[in-house]
Amino acid sequence: MKSKLFYAIALMCSLLLFNLSAQSQTKKEKKATLKQLKTKAVKDAKKQAKSLSKQGYTEIPGDLPMAMQLENSYYAKLAQDDMGNPKFFVVFQESKGESFAAAKQSAYQLCLNELATQIGSEIIGRIKTNLSNSESLNDSGSVNEVIGSYQNNVSARLGRTTPIMLLKKVDGGMTFISMSVKYPISEAERIVKDDLRKELAKKSDLQQDEIDGLLDIR
Template identity: 30%
Template sequence: MKTIRIVMLALFCSMMAYTPAEAQVNKKPLKKEIKKKAVKEARKEAKKYSKQGYTTAPGALPMAKQIETAWMRQYEVDEEGFPLYIVASGNSVANTQSAAKLQATELAKLELAGSISTQVAALIENSISNQQLNAEEAASVTKTVAASKNIIAQELGRSLPLFEIYRTLKNKNVEVTVRMAYNTKKAMEVARKTLSQKLESETSLAHEKLEKLLKF
């Protein structure tokens, strides 16, 4: 009996030691596939932007490399297979590159917030039916969620810049295109906190219902 226990313990330890290595090996083909897709998409997109007269800032990484990184972020998934990042783009024209970049960045943040709001709205819609809210409560919640995009955009912290390209137009104005990413998990936390405050102040939902509604 003692011998069996020793053998079982040794087997368990060997399994524990092997599992992380096995998981790492299993991830390698996925990473290679992501890299392959990213390189393919980046070359295609960089070629298109180059033809349109876009370039990168002095000292920055080459356009194709920046775009490749952006595509890799878009393909990354978490352990459950869901997108790890929410990705958005912004484009703007202004008298100077810095002004155009600022405006493009704000537009990208709004697009990020819009994507977050859309995902949250779908989750809350499902939660509304599960929580059996009455028609008035449901309408109030839906209205508040729909109007939350700008507030979520303001509450978003630092996003991850993926690429920034620009071109000088014939009228000497500068056009800037940026792409950025935001961690999906963090984005949902920001949305939950923002909506909790808004729903608490703008609806008559009981605290218990509010907590259950935002349990996503």
Template identity: 65%
Template sequence: MKQRLSLFITLFTITLLFANFTSEAQTKKEKKQTLKELKGKAVKDAKKQAKALKKEGYTVIPGDLPMDMQIENSFFARLATDDNGDPKFFVAYQQSKGETFAAAKQAAYQLCLADIASQIGSEILGRIKSTVSNSEGMSDATSATQVIASYQNNVSARLGRTQQIVMLKKVDKLTYVTLSLKYPIAEAERIVKEDLRKKLESEANLGQEEINSLLDIR
């Protein structure tokens, strides 16, 4: 339990440091140096966390990457940026348990999906909801808000294929699975905009220009 908490704290710290790294106030040279430092820290932390998880009894799935490399890749996924310098992936890291490996893996997978959906709700749908709240004179803001809220509750069902970056297991009466998945933010934005456009056109009394403005979140 302590090792799991430690790993979550490390991931949270990496995320906070990355938020500073993506600040527009930094020059390209500063960002390059900051990224180099963050990657160096990620490698060290990954080795430390892998060692702790091994002591706890976790092992890799036969044929998968070594544990420290898997955790390192999870950190790197959080640090990855697109051509504009914006974060490239949503990353989820969850642990679960079950009577069998398959049950524990499925439970961890569903937790990761819920985590990614929550991030989409906060980062993408949150910006759209903010646009609705700040828009003056929108013809049907109430329906638009309802459409967005309804969609947010089901967004995980619309996600495409996620990419696994960490898969560890431990057997101690029950089977424990540690899983990390990543999902491209650009792809999530594409799906959300495409879905919401259709729903807003059919379920809200908004003009096309209003819908275009609402979905122009980048």
């Protein structure tokens, strides 16, 4: 729990500093700021690796060293697209089980659930805002039903995702797993739009241009 709290606070502080400074910076200055944050992320990752090692966590044999895995997770959180928007959804979860496989699967499922929550808030949330602002739609009831049903099943649509951080420790006969997963925001948007476009075409009376307008969230 302490490692999770430390990890979350470090990321929030780094992102807050970057967002505040980026508001009034040129493109060149933004790159310099991001470079500084990445340097800080490396130092923070090394410190956290030492802390996790003391708690008994180790990397899985054959995986990257712990510090490098933590760096990759920090970098994913800081990454931006060409428009300066976040590039990835990044989640972090911890779980335990009586075996490595059970603990890993539990942590992975928790990560998928959190990804689905973020996608529901960020992507589907914007589609819902479009819906609430579209007073001319004739079939808002069916649209709400389609979107609500889809939102409850987002995690099943994401496909397989590879963890960017996977650490374990064994204590008291139980295996503990710390896992971080990233997912491209652009890919999540593509999947959500494609799926909803098909569902709305089948289950609502909306015209194609109305569907396109509803899914225009950029």
